Amino acid sequence: MNEQLHPIFSLEKIYVKDLSLEIPNAPTIFLERETPEINIQLGGKNQTIDDGLYEVLLTVTVTAKIKEKVMFLVEVQQAGIFRILNVPNEEIDPLLGIGCPNILFPYLREAVSDVVMRAGFPPVLMSPVNFESIYHQKKAETDKN
Numbered sequence: 001m002n003e004q005l006h007p008i009f010s011l012e013k014i015y016v017k018d019l020s021l022e023i024p025n026a027p028t029i030f031l032e033r034e035t036p037e038i039n040i041q042l043g044g045k046n047q048t049i050d051d052g053l054y055e056v057l058l059t060v061t062v063t064a065k066i067k068e069k070v071m072f073l074v075e076v077q078q079a080g081i082f083r084i085l086n087v088p089n090e091e092i093d094p095l096l097g098i099g100c101p102n103i104l105f106p107y108l109r110e111a112v113s114d115v116v117m118r119a120g121f122p123p124v125l126m127s128p129v130n131f132e133s134i135y136h137q138k139k140a141e142t143d144k145n
Contacts, residue, residue: 008085018077021115029071036064036071046096052085056100058108078108097135
């Protein structure tokens with residue numbers, strides 16, 4: 001019997017792996033009326049957990065400053081466990097670098113906004129991210145080396 005195995009791509013679990021909030025200049029920072037400068041740094045990585053199971057991790061650091069004074073610093077690691085089976089090897093890397101981050105990003109965005117609001121500040125609304133472009137850019141850099 002020549003039975004065709006169907007590709008499997010499923011989300012097993014989404015979770016916040018790490019969350020950090022710092023307000024080093026509280027309580028006086030709450031008296032500031034200037035609009036802060038927001039700096040957002042986003043990164044990602046993945047690892048194999050078991051045969052066909054992968055953890056994908058998005059990490060964001062959001063820093064808000066007024067001049068040189070830090071209003072707040074938030075770091076969030078949003079993770080997901082994905083099951084990928086019967087998929088050609090050349091398609092797994094794009095799934096881990098594009099598909100999985102696209103699924104995780106709304107959760108990361110919500111975690112950042114929520115923690116910033118709970119800290120007493122207006123929410124930080126992160127703009128959508130083009131993970132496909134980031135993936136291809138990183139791949140091109142890796143292929144050069």
